Amino acid sequence: MEISFTPPLRQGLWLLLVALTSLLAPPSAAAVDLEALLDDDFGENEEQLVFDPLEPVNRVFFRFNDRLYFWVLKPVGKVYTAVLADEDVRGAISAAFHNILAPVRVVNNLLQGKIRQSGTEVARFAINTVLGAGGLGDPAAVEFGLAKADEDLGQTLGFYGLGEGIYLCWPFLGPSTARDTLGMAGDYFLNPLNYILVNEPQTQAGLTALKVENTATLKGKEYESLVREAFDPYISARDIYYQYRRNLITVTVAAEHQDKGSKGEGGRPQEPCPEFYGKGLFHNLLKARQYQQCLNNMGAKASLHRTQNMGRALYRVTGDTRPASEEQVAMVMDVEE
Amino acid sequence: MRPNKKIQGLQFFLLALFLLWQGTVAWATDPQAAMQETVENVLEVLTDPALAGEAHWQERRERVSQEVAKRFNFTKMAQSALARAWHDRSAAEQEKFVTLFKELLKDAYVDRLKTYSDGNYKVVFDKVLVRGTRAVVSSLVIQQEQKISAAYKMYQEGDDWFVYDVVVEGVSLVSNYRSQFGNIIQKDGYEELVRRLEKKIAEPRNSENPNEELS
Numbered sequence: 001m002e003i004s005f006t007p008p009l010r011q012g013l014w015l016l017l018v019a020l021t022s023l024l025a026p027p028s029a030a031a032v033d034l035e036a037l038l039d040d041d042f043g044e045n046e047e048q049l050v051f052d053p054l055e056p057v058n059r060v061f062f063r064f065n066d067r068l069y070f071w072v073l074k075p076v077g078k079v080y081t082a083v084l085a086d087e088d089v090r091g092a093i094s095a096a097f098h099n100i101l102a103p104v105r106v107v108n109n110l111l112q113g114k115i116r117q118s119g120t121e122v123a124r125f126a127i128n129t130v131l132g133a134g135g136l137g138d139p140a141a142v143e144f145g146l147a148k149a150d151e152d153l154g155q156t157l158g159f160y161g162l163g164e165g166i167y168l169c170w171p172f173l174g175p176s177t178a179r180d181t182l183g184m185a186g187d188y189f190l191n192p193l194n195y196i197l198v199n200e201p202q203t204q205a206g207l208t209a210l211k212v213e214n215t216a217t218l219k220g221k222e223y224e225s226l227v228r229e230a231f232d233p234y235i236s237a238r239d240i241y242y243q244y245r246r247n248l249i250t251v252t253v254a255a256e257h258q259d260k261g262s263k264g265e266g267g268r269p270q271e272p273c274p275e276f277y278g279k280g281l282f283h284n285l286l287k288a289r290q291y292q293q294c295l296n297n298m299g300a301k302a303s304l305h306r307t308q309n310m311g312r313a314l315y316r317v318t319g320d321t322r323p324a325s326e327e328q329v330a331m332v333m334d335v336e337e
Numbered sequence: 338m339r340p341n342k343k344i345q346g347l348q349f350f351l352l353a354l355f356l357l358w359q360g361t362v363a364w365a366t367d368p369q370a371a372m373q374e375t376v377e378n379v380l381e382v383l384t385d386p387a388l389a390g391e392a393h394w395q396e397r398r399e400r401v402s403q404e405v406a407k408r409f410n411f412t413k414m415a416q417s418a419l420a421r422a423w424h425d426r427s428a429a430e431q432e433k434f435v436t437l438f439k440e441l442l443k444d445a446y447v448d449r450l451k452t453y454s455d456g457n458y459k460v461v462f463d464k465v466l467v468r469g470t471r472a473v474v475s476s477l478v479i480q481q482e483q484k485i486s487a488a489y490k491m492y493q494e495g496d497d498w499f500v501y502d503v504v505v506e507g508v509s510l511v512s513n514y515r516s517q518f519g520n521i522i523q524k525d526g527y528e529e530l531v532r533r534l535e536k537k538i539a540e541p542r543n544s545e546n547p548n549e550e551l552s
Contacts, residue, residue: 032486032507034466034473040490040502042413043420043515050516147484229445231517231533239516240508247507296468 033250035289039303049306050242051166058169062234065174069223073216081217092136093214098148099128099135104190105151112151112159112252120146150248154183158249161284167238172212175241246306253285280317288315368472368491368498369465375408376460376476384456397454398447405447411439413492413501418514422522430527437534438514444538457481472498 052058084090102125109118127140140146157179158164165178176184188194197204230236282288288304295302295317305316382388382400415438416423416431423431458480466473470493478485490502490509502511521530 032475032488032504034464034475034488037473037488037490037504037509038466038468038471040417040471040509042417042501043511225449231537232520235517235520236513239513243508243512244506251507 032247033254035254036247036250036304039305041303050238051164052238053166054168058167059234061169061171062237064171065169066227066233068172069216069220073213074220076213077217077220080213087218090214090218093210094218095128095132095138096135097211097214099125099132100192101187101190103192104153104187105149107190108151108153108156108187111153111156113256114151114252117149117151120149121151124148152180152183153186154180154245155248155252157183158245159252164242164245167242169234169238175237177245180245250285253289256286282315282317285315288317292317368467368493369462369474371408371498372474372476372489372491372500373462375404378404379450380453380456380460383450383454389454394451401447401450402443408500410492410494410499410501411435411442413499414438414442414511417501417511418518420515420519422519422527426527434531434534437531437538440538441534470494 081090084093102121105121106118106125109115109121124140124146125135127146128135128138131137131139138148141148154177162179164180168176168178168181170176170181173184193204193207197207226236226240227233280288280291282291292302292304302317305318306314379401382397382404385397388397388400412435415435418438419426419434426434458478460476460478462474462476464475472491472493473488474491475486475488478487486506488504489500490504491498491500493499502509504510518530521533
């Protein structure tokens with residue numbers, strides 16, 4: 001959607017906000033953790049990374065959602081897109097729904113120690129609400145280079161090492177895990193609409209329906225090609241959900257790792273990597289990464305594999321582990337817990 | 338004592354040759370440059386005005402497939418998609434599987450590139466990571482305000498680099514197939530997987546009811 005301002009107003013606002021935004025603009029972060037992609041070994045050591053004991057029930061709900069899409073959302077979407085033919089208008093509605101959920105992202109960025117990104121969200125909310133007509137446009141990204149990002153409580157919990165738990169496919173809501181469901185419940189309390197419209201359940205239901213329908217018309221094609229290309233759409237969707245969510249969390253952890261790595265650089269001399277007890281098994285991705293880095297610094301080709309134990313994430317670092325002195329092992333155990 | 342002019346000239350010549358040789362090798366072994374070349378070639382075919390329009394789509398499709406086949410190693414992709422189950426297959430079975438898998442990918446993805454024929458986008462290569470004979474080349478496909486990240490997992494063979502997986506927004510294509518294939522093999526066996534692959538390839542494209550598997 002095109003939103004224009006009169007030049008003086010635009011300039012004034014620009015001057016007012018440029019200092020602020022230049023402070024807040026995050027360093028361009030890779031959307032994908034490339035380091036993790038290097039560890040691929042043609043699937044040789046890949047393990048079953050999904051814990052889905054409720055598969056029969058989940059499949060029922062997956063099928064329900066599929067029917068909902070093909071029988072309800074898609075036909076209704078034809079009418080909806082006939083009324084709102086302009087894809088930009090539907091994009092604007094989607095942007096407004098994204099904008100109103102800013103508190104969710106601000107809080108979760110803070111919880112993960114991403115102070116800058118949390119500031120960016122505050123600035124984005126302010127700019128897009130005022131200049132973007134309540135969030136219908138995204139002048140924060142277009143004019144100020146403050147990129148849109150997603151953050152939620154499920155990611156925060158994952159960042160702190162909480163495992164995904166069992167896989168869940170909810171009717172209407174789609175793929176999730178026990179952890180992300182807990183996250184959704186928590187984020188509910190940060191959704192302003194749930195306070196503004198607390199006495200208007202009908203409006204709330206209407207807005208939810210609008211959001212679902214709007215999303216369906218914008219993302220429907222992606223879902224259809226998933227179904228068309230998959231051998232088993234349920235498994236494919238489940239895998240995409242896991243891969244996508246894990247990458248979001250890994251990116252945050254990797255950025256944190258880089259931060260700490262650059263601070264510690266040039267400090268201590270290189271020591272032999274201590275052999276971790278439990279053959280390099282970690283619950284904490286950050287720790288696993290540090291260990292891997294340490295081994296690689298020593299010239300050992302270490303790689304990291306994700307595995308899991310009853311829905312709790314585990315990371316195994318394999319490589320040329322060197323024997324460590326008892327003193328070093330003690331030090332490491334100290335760091336671990 | 339002044340060194341012989343002829344020997345000096347020869348030394349210079351050898352040095353120049355060495356530098357030149359180093360230069361070309363460095364170019365050939367750069368995974369990002371290799372990937373960039375392939376993407377540029379593909380985009381050139383897609384946006385070629387001489388081949389524009391629906392009538393030439395089959396020809397464009399063929400030429401895009403050729404470009405992709407030069408850079409992508411479908412044997413490695415297929416092996417990776419089967420993971421450990423790959424080793425349980427005979428050489429003939431492996432060969433057949435690779436042929437089917439290649440056909441499947443061609444069907445599913447070359448047609449998707451059609452939307453890029455309008456040239457209304459930009460591809461930017463932003464990062465590259467190399468560790469030994471493995472590399473990850475990351476790029477962004479920018480279309481208006483939308484940015485989609487696409488990373489290529491590559492490995493070195495001889496002097497050149499080849500792609501064995503594509504990762505879009507953190508979702509690996511090969512891993513996604515691996516999860517589905519593993520499930521089918523576990524439940525119904527390898528023969529059933531081959532049957533399903535053949536059925537999928539035989540399916541007409543762009544069918545209105547893509548939903549058979551569910552019903």
